[in-house]
Amino acid sequence: MDNKIRAGIVGSTGYTGGELIRLLLVHPQVDLVFMLSRSAAGNKVSSIHSDLLGETDMVFTSELKVVDVLFLCLPHTESKLWLERNYISAQTKIIDLGNDFRLDPEFYTRNFVYGLPELHREKIKTAQEVANPGCFASAIQYALLPLAKNKYLNGVFVTGITGSTGAGIQPQATTHFSWRNDNVSAYKVLEHQHTGEIKKNLEVLNHKEVKLYFVPWRGDWARGIFVSATLECCQSLNELYALFEYFYQDHPFIGVSRENISMKQVVNTNKCIIQLEKKEEVLVVHSAIDNLLKGASGQAVQNMNLMFGLPEDTALHLKPLAY
Amino acid sequence: MDNKIRAGIVGSTGYTGGELIRLLLVHPQVDLVFMLSRSAAGNKVSSIHSDLLGETDMVFTSELKVVDVLFLCLPHTESKLWLERNYISAQTKIIDLGNDFRLDPEFYTRNFVYGLPELHREKIKTAQEVANPGCFASAIQYALLPLAKNKYLNGVFVTGITGSTGAGIQPQATTHFSWRNDNVSAYKVLEHQHTGEIKKNLEVLNHKEVKLYFVPWRGDWARGIFVSATLECCQSLNELYALFEYFYQDHPFIGVSRENISMKQVVNTNKCIIQLEKKEEVLVVHSAIDNLLKGASGQAVQNMNLMFGLPEDTALHLKPLAY
Amino acid sequence: MDNKIRAGIVGSTGYTGGELIRLLLVHPQVDLVFMLSRSAAGNKVSSIHSDLLGETDMVFTSELKVVDVLFLCLPHTESKLWLERNYISAQTKIIDLGNDFRLDPEFYTRNFVYGLPELHREKIKTAQEVANPGCFASAIQYALLPLAKNKYLNGVFVTGITGSTGAGIQPQATTHFSWRNDNVSAYKVLEHQHTGEIKKNLEVLNHKEVKLYFVPWRGDWARGIFVSATLECCQSLNELYALFEYFYQDHPFIGVSRENISMKQVVNTNKCIIQLEKKEEVLVVHSAIDNLLKGASGQAVQNMNLMFGLPEDTALHLKPLAY
Amino acid sequence: MDNKIRAGIVGSTGYTGGELIRLLLVHPQVDLVFMLSRSAAGNKVSSIHSDLLGETDMVFTSELKVVDVLFLCLPHTESKLWLERNYISAQTKIIDLGNDFRLDPEFYTRNFVYGLPELHREKIKTAQEVANPGCFASAIQYALLPLAKNKYLNGVFVTGITGSTGAGIQPQATTHFSWRNDNVSAYKVLEHQHTGEIKKNLEVLNHKEVKLYFVPWRGDWARGIFVSATLECCQSLNELYALFEYFYQDHPFIGVSRENISMKQVVNTNKCIIQLEKKEEVLVVHSAIDNLLKGASGQAVQNMNLMFGLPEDTALHLKPLAY
Missing domain, CATH: 3.30.360.10 (Dihydrodipicolinate Reductase; domain 2)
Incomplete structure (x- = not known):
């Protein structure tokens, strides 16, 4: 557990939040510390994401903790509002899955890199903030x-x-x-x-x-x-x-x-x-x-891997549905 | 138009109401006089049932008219309430698609016959009120x-x-x-x-x-x-x-x-x-x-045909989907 | 039965053949005389088109009869071959649902009109042969x-x-x-x-x-x-x-x-x-x-209606699936 | 690669064969040595299982090699025939995904254990042959x-x-x-x-x-x-x-x-x-x-894990489809 990346998710009851949980729970280098949800705080994660029954006993929380990386899975236009209302340490890397920073990368002292790894891999490696593409x-x-x-x-x-x-x-x-x-x-x-x-x-x-x-x-x-x-x-x-x-x-x-x-x-x-x-x-x-993976949460994990110096494909060799 | 059966539908924006409209609009012996809807009154029927674009210019109404037959397509338990609050002439036959009268056929001066035509065909022929089966x-x-x-x-x-x-x-x-x-x-x-x-x-x-x-x-x-x-x-x-x-x-x-x-x-x-x-x-x-036809609105039209002395299958030779 | 249009279908076990049967069986002006099929001759139509159980007792045949209108529902390129091998009276109108005559309208003494009714309605009314569009x-x-x-x-x-x-x-x-x-x-x-x-x-x-x-x-x-x-x-x-x-x-x-x-x-x-x-x-x-109706068999019946002087929409007011 | 389990699949172009390939290609303790297919021998695995494009360059083969474990993914009744016609070393463990040995476990010197791990875990651990359940x-x-x-x-x-x-x-x-x-x-x-x-x-x-x-x-x-x-x-x-x-x-x-x-x-x-x-x-x-995983190929890998002394869940923490 020592050197693992501590991660948190904001907005974790929707589809992209759910996919992130699925990916991060089995990521060998990640310790998923909290899943924030106003509406579901106090409920078991598996009560919303029922496929996770038996995989985790964690509950949704309404309390932020200090983490190494924060994923924002909020409806479009809400990421900015949320960041204005919550203090996040400058040490915490941010990956936003909404579209608030894709065209407007600058935000207070933050400066979001557009997180298309096949286009901006080197920039992403050193970024503190990444705007995950649509x-x-x-x-x-x-x-x-x-x-x-x-x-x-x-x-x-x-x-x-x-x-x-x-x-x-x-x-x-x-x-x-x-x-x-x-x-x-x-x-x-x-x-x-x-x-x-x-x-x-x-x-x-x-x-x-x-x-x-x-x-x-x-x-x-x-x-x-x-x-x-x-x-x-x-x-x-x-x-x-x-x-x-x-x-x-x-x-x-x-x-x-x-x-x-x-x-x-x-x-x-x-x-x-x-x-x-x-x-x-x-x-x-x-x-x-897959719109939820390469189009959202998988892309976000790929970006996280790059931002933390891990092999780009860590925890992303997923079994295809195929049929 | 003279001798046609004048029909009205109460609760006509849902699935069973929509199917009734589809069936009655082309029924050769029926004049569909009104489609009641609180929520959609004033809107074109085809704005809700978009497949009817070009088939009818009628609008949903909130006003009852005197008709020969009234179809109730209300959520379960609401038919009774609706009949308590609205005066319906004793001459008007009623076909209720909810479950209010299936087990409790008596209601003020009304007496509902359970409308399974293959079981109660003769009773349905002379009924003033029919409780359409689930x-x-x-x-x-x-x-x-x-x-x-x-x-x-x-x-x-x-x-x-x-x-x-x-x-x-x-x-x-x-x-x-x-x-x-x-x-x-x-x-x-x-x-x-x-x-x-x-x-x-x-x-x-x-x-x-x-x-x-x-x-x-x-x-x-x-x-x-x-x-x-x-x-x-x-x-x-x-x-x-x-x-x-x-x-x-x-x-x-x-x-x-x-x-x-x-x-x-x-x-x-x-x-x-x-x-x-x-x-x-x-x-x-x-x-x-088909749960909406033999299981609901088609059955209701079959019952109406019987109640008005028409051939049981009038307007019910529908093209199967097949594929 | 006297004055009805006598119709036959060649290639009647596929999708377009099946749809034609469904439409023609209930067409008030048509007497569906035969449904030809080499592979299924002798079998009940309802054994292949199982939704027609109870609607018809007819069997597929391998024998041509004289009809007023012949529908060809053959795989592409096979209509020409079939017409070369079978004698069809000049009195019989032909509606081909394949693509053999859409670009090459002339065939021996035949001359196919491209059967898009909204484009060629008048020509179709007098045509003896119609090439039904793709x-x-x-x-x-x-x-x-x-x-x-x-x-x-x-x-x-x-x-x-x-x-x-x-x-x-x-x-x-x-x-x-x-x-x-x-x-x-x-x-x-x-x-x-x-x-x-x-x-x-x-x-x-x-x-x-x-x-x-x-x-x-x-x-x-x-x-x-x-x-x-x-x-x-x-x-x-x-x-x-x-x-x-x-x-x-x-x-x-x-x-x-x-x-x-x-x-x-x-x-x-x-x-x-x-x-x-x-x-x-x-x-x-x-x-x-609907590719099988306005895109094939419904269009073919609309063309037939025009060719025989019937109202264009006869037997084509079909109940939409809607849901 | 040294100590990995050498595995082969017989009948590897179907659904259960495909799922086995997907699971074994990323199994950390397995070296997938060959995928046998009469019909597809010489073709790339990814030409049949197209989701594997980029995951493997292997080709289907018609040649058996000596392996530690052999999976049979043959149509029902064909496993027995295949084993009669091909010599398999007694050292090679066999997991049959068909139903030939589920009720008739004895076959020459072989003796199949019914491979329901939650029922027969201990027997499976020491089995040389496993009949994977339906x-x-x-x-x-x-x-x-x-x-x-x-x-x-x-x-x-x-x-x-x-x-x-x-x-x-x-x-x-x-x-x-x-x-x-x-x-x-x-x-x-x-x-x-x-x-x-x-x-x-x-x-x-x-x-x-x-x-x-x-x-x-x-x-x-x-x-x-x-x-x-x-x-x-x-x-x-x-x-x-x-x-x-x-x-x-x-x-x-x-x-x-x-x-x-x-x-x-x-x-x-x-x-x-x-x-x-x-x-x-x-x-x-x-x-x-999932009929192809817990009902077939996932079960087979779980059995293999048990037979080779690996943790039962190795390579089986699969990302759920969820939606």
Whole structure:
């Protein structure tokens, strides 16, 4: 127990909080010290995350303790409010899973690094604060980063589809089983909140504007994002594959596939899988992630590993669902 | 329009109300006069039941009108309250889809007939008030009525599984897509609220007590109930099939199948399908219905047809979902 | 029975054949004379289409009879072969649900009209042969026809997703439940077989080339297609809605919605529903159909109604699944 | 690598073979030496188990090597044939995932122990051959073992439901997505092949006959079994819970829950979860497992751990799917 990383979670009854608990409870270098929840304080963690029955006797608390790393799993816009109202030691590293600091990294004496490890690995290693990317933002950036790096991006048409866990644990009309089952629908068309962070990062690499037209869809599963990005591109498929493979060669969680992919290959893992298809001058890039893992809590643990000098993949070799 | 049955619906924004609207809008002998809803009064019907876009321009109302038949689609226990607070002409026939009058048929000057058409067809024809049966109650009675008629019932072990529409339109934890998808669970084990009406009707026929052990499960689909009832029985499979076929010979919505059945055969129809299996002295009876149709609104229209002297199956030849 | 349309189906054990049987058995003006099937000849129709138990005692046959209208529900490329090998009277109207005649309308003395009723209603009324459109082709054309009519189309980026019935009844790896459930994947990217018929019809109206980039996805439901088409367009959203409403004003099965749509609004109906969204100069058009009905067999019956002078919607007011 | 257990898998392209590969590739004490497959020999493992892309470059082989432990993942009845045709050193331990040796443990010089670790842990530790239990057999025995131990069993009525992976990877009519989605059906009613092994083990403990009436259902998910067993029992719920908790106190994978359980709590884990409910003299026991893990490959690894003196739970702390 001595030298373990002491970790705490703020907002631990939702989906991303739950996934963090699952990952950190079995992380060999982490001592999960507290799970904060106003609504559930005093209740057993396994009473909310019932799959953890027998795995932990811990209870949710309303009391902060000093830790080495603090994960914020709060609804969007609430991280800033929470940090304003609670004193956190400057020694404590912070990983925020919301979108408050993705575009506005500076906050009092804090300075958040955008935590896409395959883009900012070195910066993350020395960061005290990390803004964990959005789920769609991760999937779309993985599909486009190598192209931006080579300044190939102009207009990109993206359709992405996500599972019901992307909509949060509070029941609502669009997550009612009777409505969502066997259904598909579009939402936030051309104005999804992740568009900003995607464009910002791509444009830095691309050295010019990236016109991004993003149509998000709701799918009828719980976990998983699948994205297809269509753009004009004159390089050959082989050149493009080589470029993607080179870009991701040192990144253990990104798989570039020359065979057809499907979303379920990555469900319940921290992996992203990418496939390219080309016809004449048109390129289509498919990518898939688990929105709660590579798109949220797995990414956060990967960032924590980097921030504490651990192997990037510690505790992230997860058994895929596969079927 | 002259001689049409004027119909009104009370509580018309939920699942059973919606199904009634769908059925009555295209019923050739019905003029759907109003759809009452406190919460949605003034809104277009198609704004709640969005599949009806283009089918009707009607709006929900909060105003009662005089009609020939009134359907009550209220939460359980609210039908009585509603009838106490609203004056309904004695000329108006009432079909209640709740469970208030299934066991307690008498109410002021009203006297409800239990509306299982295959059991009480003649009584329903002359009834002014009908208590529409519960969904599980329908499926289980169809599986057991011919046996009760022959006094074959002692102890019966029943497992039944239902879709998410059985839990109502208000979002809750157990209808959240993330929880319910790919999941199954038991609820109200040995104490489901339909047990009373099932036992009552079976025991009248059976001339002795029927011990009914009912384990209800939640399934991960929106529509459909499947039931397997296991009991000891010394008749041969052929005798039993003959008995079921005879019992249901005049009932157009009950299909007795000598081949394996599956639930989806009856989804989006007003049919019940039944199969028997036997090994040594043990009989298993499977039955399946659409919980919103033969288990609720389709049954209610069948009852209305009988009460108004129409052919029982008017407007109930529905296209099955099939796949 | 006297004056009814005598109809026959060739290839009647698959999904589109099954849907045709369901529709024609209850069509008031049709006498369904035979259902041809080599593999199932002699078997009861309800042994394959088990939801029809109790609805018909007909058996599949291998023998052709003279009919007024013949529906061909054969795998793609097999309609031509079949017509070459079988003599069909010139008096018999033919509706082909395959893609053999969509681009090549002339065949011996036959001359197929492309059967999109909202585009070619008058031609269909007098046609002896109709080539029924593809399912994706229908959904995409409904989304784009009013734009093509006004010559607004240049490049269009389309993502469409379809259910497992689109892949046919023969079990294969990509329709195995264990693989497809909770999964999504792309296929035939930029080279789907319906692209030809879509482009051909749009370009006739558009008076110039339409660049169509179509990414088809497989979804995890049985019925339903949802399509989002993205394109540059300088008209206002209100102008565009007016244009769509005008274009479809006489077409009972096309609903133009100013509220958010979802696919399940049209499942188990012959309807198409369309919604527009716009941001700056970018327009997104969503459309949804049931691939087996408006995308296949429902469309075929609508065409038959037109060809025989019946009201276009005869026997096509189907109860929506809704949930 | 020195002292690792050398393992081989026979029949490694199916679901249970795939799960074994996933588990053994990351098992710290195992060196997975070969994966045998006649049909796929020469192909990359990741070409069949596509989620393993990037995890292994191994290829399927048709060549046996000497190993410390051999897992047989063959269709039922084929294990015996395979062992007759292939020489396996007496030093090699064998774990058979089929049902050939569950009831017939003796085979030439081999003598299979029934591998239910919570029942036969000590025997398994010294066994050279283990017959891994069936999936339904595991779930049902976990629900009933403590009752049998106390001789409480007479007649037991069991309904169990399983996912599509239980039916194997070969596509068939009942695993076609279009048929299985939103569907439920019964199969092998009162004659499931696991009944024998369940009765045998229970009766040894129970010291008298156990009448077991088992109705298996097919559910519409890929992974997971849920079972409800109903029986007469005069002990109180508290006594029974105490009895179950005592029976399983040393068994890390069995969770006895006093709160409502649902199947997804254990999906993608090696756990079984059990809940009791009681009304008057009737007891209902629910249990749930992942059919491919605690019901097959996870159980097999647990057995291997025991046979080689490793902690029972090595490499079996799997991240639950949870949602």
